[in-house]
Amino acid sequence: MQISMTVNGEDITREIEPRVLLVHFIRDVLRLTGTHWGCDTSNCGTCVVLMDGLPVKSCTVLAAMADGHAITTVEGLATGGTLDPVQQGFMEEHGLQCGFCTPGMMLTARALLDRNPHPDDGEIREAISGQMCRCTGYATIVRSVKWAAEHPAAQETTGEEVTA
Amino acid sequence: MQIPAPFDYARATSVEDALALLDRHGPESRVVAGGHSLLPMMRLRLARPEWLIDINDLYELDFILREGDYLRVGAMTRHTTLLESAEIARLFPIITDAERVIADPIVRNRGTIGGSLCQADPAEDLSTCCVVLRAEAVVRGPGGERTLSMSEFHRGPYETAVAQNEILCEVRFPILPRSGSAYEKVERRVGDWAVVAAGAAVSLAEDGTIDDVSIGLTAAGIDHTIAEAEAVLHGKKPTEGLFIEAGRLAAAASDPIADQRGPVDYKRHLADELTRRVLRQACARALEARHTTTQEG
Ligand SMILES: Cc1cc2nc3c(=O)[nH]c(=O)nc-3n(C[C@H](O)[C@H](O)[C@H](O)COP(=O)(O)OP(=O)(O)OC[C@H]3O[C@@H](n4cnc5c(N)ncnc54)[C@H](O)[C@@H]3O)c2cc1C
Ligand code: FES
Ligand code: FES
Numbered sequence: 001m002q003i004s005m006t007v008n009g010e011d012i013t014r015e016i017e018p019r020v021l022l023v024h025f026i027r028d029v030l031r032l033t034g035t036h037w038g039c040d041t042s043n044c045g046t047c048v049v050l051m052d053g054l055p056v057k058s059c060t061v062l063a064a065m066a067d068g069h070a071i072t073t074v075e076g077l078a079t080g081g082t083l084d085p086v087q088q089g090f091m092e093e094h095g096l097q098c099g100f101c102t103p104g105m106m107l108t109a110r111a112l113l114d115r116n117p118h119p120d121d122g123e124i125r126e127a128i129s130g131q132m133c134r135c136t137g138y139a140t141i142v143r144s145v146k147w148a149a150e151h152p153a154a155q156e157t158t159g160e161e162v163t164a
Numbered sequence: 165m166q167i168p169a170p171f172d173y174a175r176a177t178s179v180e181d182a183l184a185l186l187d188r189h190g191p192e193s194r195v196v197a198g199g200h201s202l203l204p205m206m207r208l209r210l211a212r213p214e215w216l217i218d219i220n221d222l223y224e225l226d227f228i229l230r231e232g233d234y235l236r237v238g239a240m241t242r243h244t245t246l247l248e249s250a251e252i253a254r255l256f257p258i259i260t261d262a263e264r265v266i267a268d269p270i271v272r273n274r275g276t277i278g279g280s281l282c283q284a285d286p287a288e289d290l291s292t293c294c295v296v297l298r299a300e301a302v303v304r305g306p307g308g309e310r311t312l313s314m315s316e317f318h319r320g321p322y323e324t325a326v327a328q329n330e331i332l333c334e335v336r337f338p339i340l341p342r343s344g345s346a347y348e349k350v351e352r353r354v355g356d357w358a359v360v361a362a363g364a365a366v367s368l369a370e371d372g373t374i375d376d377v378s379i380g381l382t383a384a385g386i387d388h389t390i391a392e393a394e395a396v397l398h399g400k401k402p403t404e405g406l407f408i409e410a411g412r413l414a415a416a417a418s419d420p421i422a423d424q425r426g427p428v429d430y431k432r433h434l435a436d437e438l439t440r441r442v443l444r445q446a447c448a449r450a451l452e453a454r455h456t457t458t459q460e461g
Contacts, residue, residue, distance in 0.1 A: 130268025
């Protein structure tokens, strides 16, 4: 069947089998391998992408179900070479070690901040409670999201400042 | 194996269209709503439908509407919408309590009330809420619409009265005056299914005695309300002693199985303790509702 959707702002159309999961469509068909795949049980959340702005587990959505919708993957977070404040927060506050959970964590954080620009620790923990990190122990992830909340304008800084 | 067996896919544009598609593609066709129970089962090949009829475009089934003495909730209402609804929190706090602990916020963005009820997993939290609130299920099929009580709707674990060629369209909750409700669940870790959970709803008479009460348990081998426990509360003023007695009777009526979530005696203990807690909370909320009504009146 043919499906069309917007991925990171770009319109795409592909021919797929109906049984293809959204995570496999993103990774194997679109070759956007920032979205990870980590479990058989819809529990780990490393596959999280935004569908019409809301975090969803892309291993539990058919690519066909995303037809006509807007998908954002981790590759869509940075704009024009400028990191999203969330990405910068993860750098500043050591929000990652191996990085496996990181794309999903950052997309959930972005969706949270879009709805609630000043979340407290409890709200951040609740938002990421469907995702697992086997490395950092969550404290630094929470701090990273807080950093992003405190620096919403980081998005407007230049690339140089970001990498400095 | 992580990938579902092959199937064909069609997206329905209306309830009529979905019913026509189910009819056309026959017994091996199945509705998919949020997909958060069905797709995991298909990946594990525990389910192998030949056709999936996607009802996610049926926004006509995504609503929360007050109509007279009923609150009508469309089958495609997502968990997140239920959790965030101020009207639900005011009228049926048992649902808000349950939604806080159903899966995780990301699963809740997709899963629906209709999918939860039709899945009929014995650990499904909303099933217990609907039983306790004496909700009705509105089901549509080729022969028209029928309204079922929850005892007619539930046929057993993973089995409901909704036929293959029918669709659950909405759930109707009766609104009672001076009422309160509550839900509490024990889970092994955040976002997991219940080890055991309990729900209760009470409504008080003008004089503060219990006019109506219902008690239900999740994952405890019982899918109806527990009349023995309710009987000790009827017509009485709520007291701690009565809650303790009701908890004991609810635990005795439960029939949990030992599994990786715990042994039978632990689950019985939870049934007892959680029944007391939800009764206490439901009565406190009913009293609050009574005061508000008195002040308003
Ligand atoms: C990681 C994880 C944790 C979870 N934890 C919990 C939990 O703690 N508590 C809990 O209660 N649930 C839990 N769930 C289940 C979750 O609530 C699901 O969303 C729900 O069970 C099914 O809803 P759905 O819309 O996704 O249904 P689907 O998966 O789309 O459908 C489920 C079944 O219902 C049928 N169906 C769906 N809608 C209709 C309709 N309108 N008419 C007729 N048939 C229909 C489908 O054909 C299918 O057989 C969890 C799920 C996951 C993935
Ligand atoms: S891959 Fe684990 S939740 Fe999707
Ligand atoms: S950084 Fe390794 S899993 Fe989170």
